[in-house]
Amino acid sequence: MSTAAEAGTLPAPEPYPNTEDAPFWAGTAEGRLMLPRCARCATVIWYPRQFCSECSGQEVEWFEASGRGTIYARTVVHRAQGPWGPAAPYVIAYVELEEGPRILTNIIGVDPDTVEVGQEVRAVFVEAGAQKIVRFTR
Amino acid sequence: MSIRGKACMAGIFEHPGRELPDKTTAQIHAESAAGALADAGLSFSDVDGYFCAGDAPGFGPLSMADYMGLSCSYVDSTEMGGSTYVAHVGHAASAIAMGKCRVALITLGGKPRTGGQGPGGAGRIGAAPESNFEGQWGIPGAVGGYALAASRHMYEFGTTSEQLAEIKVAASIHAQYNPNAFLRKVVSVQEVLDSPMVSSPLRRMDCCVVTDGGGALVVVAPEVAAQLSRPKVKVLGHGEAPKHTNNGRIDLTHSGAVWSGPRAFSEAGVSHADIDYASIYDSFTITVLMTLEDLGFCEKGKGGEFVSDGALVSPGGKLPFNTDGGGLCNNHPTNRGGITKVIEAVRQLRGEAHPEVQVPDCQIALAHGTGGSLGTRMGSATLILGQEDS
Numbered sequence: 001m002s003t004a005a006e007a008g009t010l011p012a013p014e015p016y017p018n019t020e021d022a023p024f025w026a027g028t029a030e031g032r033l034m035l036p037r038c039a040r041c042a043t044v045i046w047y048p049r050q051f052c053s054e055c056s057g058q059e060v061e062w063f064e065a066s067g068r069g070t071i072y073a074r075t076v077v078h079r080a081q082g083p084w085g086p087a088a089p090y091v092i093a094y095v096e097l098e099e100g101p102r103i104l105t106n107i108i109g110v111d112p113d114t115v116e117v118g119q120e121v122r123a124v125f126v127e128a129g130a131q132k133i134v135r136f137t138r
Numbered sequence: 139m140s141i142r143g144k145a146c147m148a149g150i151f152e153h154p155g156r157e158l159p160d161k162t163t164a165q166i167h168a169e170s171a172a173g174a175l176a177d178a179g180l181s182f183s184d185v186d187g188y189f190c191a192g193d194a195p196g197f198g199p200l201s202m203a204d205y206m207g208l209s210c211s212y213v214d215s216t217e218m219g220g221s222t223y224v225a226h227v228g229h230a231a232s233a234i235a236m237g238k239c240r241v242a243l244i245t246l247g248g249k250p251r252t253g254g255q256g257p258g259g260a261g262r263i264g265a266a267p268e269s270n271f272e273g274q275w276g277i278p279g280a281v282g283g284y285a286l287a288a289s290r291h292m293y294e295f296g297t298t299s300e301q302l303a304e305i306k307v308a309a310s311i312h313a314q315y316n317p318n319a320f321l322r323k324v325v326s327v328q329e330v331l332d333s334p335m336v337s338s339p340l341r342r343m344d345c346c347v348v349t350d351g352g353g354a355l356v357v358v359a360p361e362v363a364a365q366l367s368r369p370k371v372k373v374l375g376h377g378e379a380p381k382h383t384n385n386g387r388i389d390l391t392h393s394g395a396v397w398s399g400p401r402a403f404s405e406a407g408v409s410h411a412d413i414d415y416a417s418i419y420d421s422f423t424i425t426v427l428m429t430l431e432d433l434g435f436c437e438k439g440k441g442g443e444f445v446s447d448g449a450l451v452s453p454g455g456k457l458p459f460n461t462d463g464g465g466l467c468n469n470h471p472t473n474r475g476g477i478t479k480v481i482e483a484v485r486q487l488r489g490e491a492h493p494e495v496q497v498p499d500c501q502i503a504l505a506h507g508t509g510g511s512l513g514t515r516m517g518s519a520t521l522i523l524g525q526e527d528s
Contacts, residue, residue, distance in 0.1 A: 015270040046386025047271040053385045073293070073390050075285035076338040077278050084276040092275045092282055092337075094290075094388070101386030104514075106275050117293040133274050 005090035008108045011083040014129025021048040023062045028132040031125045033067045035099060036060035046101035067123035069095040069136065072102050076112045091115045095136050109137040140375070140405045145231035146363040147371040147523060148241075149178025149356030150481045153471065156320055158350040159252040163195050164205050166247030166352040171206060174354035179366050180241060186210055187239030189226040192217030193248060193472065202245070212239040218380065218517030219509020220419060220470075223355065223477035225519035228376025230357040240359045247352035248472025268383075272514065278337055280421060280473075281345055283513020285337035288424040290390040292339060294439065299339055301442030302423040303330035306343050306466050308450035309420065313463025315492040320347045321467040344423040346464075351471035353481055369488040370526040374408065374502070377401025378519040391439075393425075393508060394518030395432035402504075402520035403434075410435055413522075414500045415486040416457055417479035419508040420464040426450075429506055430457075433520065452495045461486065461495035476507030480521060487525050501525050 004010050017025040027034030036045045040057035050060050074093040077084070084090075091107040093115070107115045108124065121136040151173030153166060161169075167190070175181055188199050188210045195201055199213035212233045218225050223244055230242035277283065291297045307327055313319040325343060333343040363370050379397035382388075403409065416435075420426045427441035435457055436444040444456075452458030462468045462482040465475040483503040485491045502524045510516035 011276065013274050015274060017270070020267075021270060043385065047268050047383075049267065073286040073290040075282055075289055075340075076335075077276060077282060077285075078335045078337065080276055080278045084278065087276065090276060092277060092286065094286060094390070102388055103386060104272055104275055104277075117289060128274065 003089060003112060004087040005106065005108050005112050006110060008126070010087050010090055010106055010108065012126055012128035012133060015131050015133060017131070020050045024048040025131050027064070028125050028134055033065040033123050033134060034062045035065045036062055044099045044101055046103060066098045069097040069121055071107070071115065071117050071119045071121060072096045074107065074115050074117060076115070093136070095121055106135045107137065108135050141228065141231040141235050142374055142405060142407065143372055144235035144360070145357050145373045146360060147355065147373065147484050148358040148363055148366055148368065149174040149180065150484050151177055151354045152469070152478060152481050153247070153352035154318055155351050156349045156469070157252050158249055163247050163249060163253070164202065166249070167194065167202055167245040168206050170247060170352040170354035171243055171245050174356045175243070178356045178358070178368065180356060182206055182208060184241045185243045187212040187230060187233055187242035189214045189230060189242060189244040191215065191222040191246070191474070193474070210239070212242070218378065218519060220421065220474040221476045221507025221509035221517045221519040222474065224480060224505055224507035224521050225376070225378040225517070227355060227357055227373060227480060227521050228378060228519065231373040231376065234357065234359050240362055242357045244355045244357070244477070245352070246354070246471060246474055246477045249350045250473050251348055251350045280511060281337045281340055283511035284422045284424055285340045287390040287428065287512040288339050291424065291428065294391055295442070297427065297442040299331060300327055301446055302344055302427060303327040304445045305420065305423040305426045305450065306330050308448065309460050309464045309466040311451055312461045312495050313467030315494045316463050316468055319463040319468040320349050340422055340424065346421050346466050346470040346475065348473065349469050349471055351469055353471060353477035355477065355480055371484050371487045372524045372526065372528060373521070374524045374528065375402045375404070375406030375522040376520065377405065378517065380515070380517050382515040390513065393428050393432050393512060394516060395429050395506060395520065398518040398520040399433040402522050406522035408502055408522060412502045413457070413504050415452070415461070415483065415497045415503040416459050417483045417503070417505040418459050419475055419479055419506055420460060420466045421470070421475065421508060423466070425508050425512065426459070428512070429508060433506065453497055458497050461491050474509070476509065476519065479505040479507055483523055487523055501528055
């Protein structure tokens, strides 16, 4: 039997965009992974916000990322609560983007037990209420 | 300027309850306070400093000082997750050294087992700025973040599930002697490996227990301690450090103990070889393994080798740890184990641990707290305590 993670039918809680991260969500709605970069020191910022923790700059510019990355860490969740319970097993991972940040996400569309640290993955955009969130697949 | 020798641990109390459906959270705080003050031979009217964390009911120290009728010249509600209470001892010692207070009371109470509030108290962090980027992935309570850290540690250093299991086995050997321990059965490495997978690579027996309960500590000025009859324990040094996601460049292979540890050792003026006993926060087995490395008891990446062959078992192991059974077996009151780490360290220094697990001639002890998530943002706090003549 195919898992929810393989079928791509994991729960997808809707995010609530705020004034700092709205361009990120505008991007995902169009299937684009937009990231903020510090206008002063060019550091790529994660999680998306209008503050650079490297240089304290408070102006950012947005650019489109490649959507490619490598798995930095992963866990296969077997016991979960609420709507996630019946979805188990599923994979939570840190994906290191080509642009630098390591971001939390799910790995979908593959057998959870075959997901390993070091594998290359690419972004996919999944409906979450009125928004789209970024998950990854091999 | 340091806190070395400027304050003493005068009273401790671990709430005996593990299921407390008929008590309020404030009541558990107050009962714990009463127990610790009685242990010290002091009363509520002696208290002039009060410490609680962000999970205390209502307005934290304001509501609790009202409930208990405290008249305080110093309060602190520093919030560092489960490590909070270790840090509070350092803060209390600092406040005492600076003359801000003379009798500091630190309390914890909560009901995650019977009160209907799950681990982590999710309600409080709903509006956190990172929630849009961490709330979508089905992270199962605390275990998910620690599992991610364990995954990376295994990838970089070859750490194994068998090595993690050794930590649970050592805790269970100690817990059999603790009549209040939630889990008193001694388990084997194989039993840990056979327990159900929760969030790989962590299994059920890699996880701490969920228990109601509480605890309290009393820290006093030396001139107060001199008038008290219980064995004196000195605060020698403390260090604390938050660790965060570092703008998306998180390094999952270490905790904030890499910073809190050296600060505590430096202030105490002691070395690793001087530590006779260590209370190491054990929310999960990986928490212990990484903390031992980060504190410098072994090289980074060699924690797995270090914990093998009974190194943590008391007495006789290289570094006896968590002789009450720790969070893995005894107690993890309201999902915050820092306070029980300090309590067992004081018991060891007083010579009042269970005779089967008492470290002979225990002169110097370390207590370390880990709060928040090893997978995202966390607090580390290290405390070094010594006997009266240390």
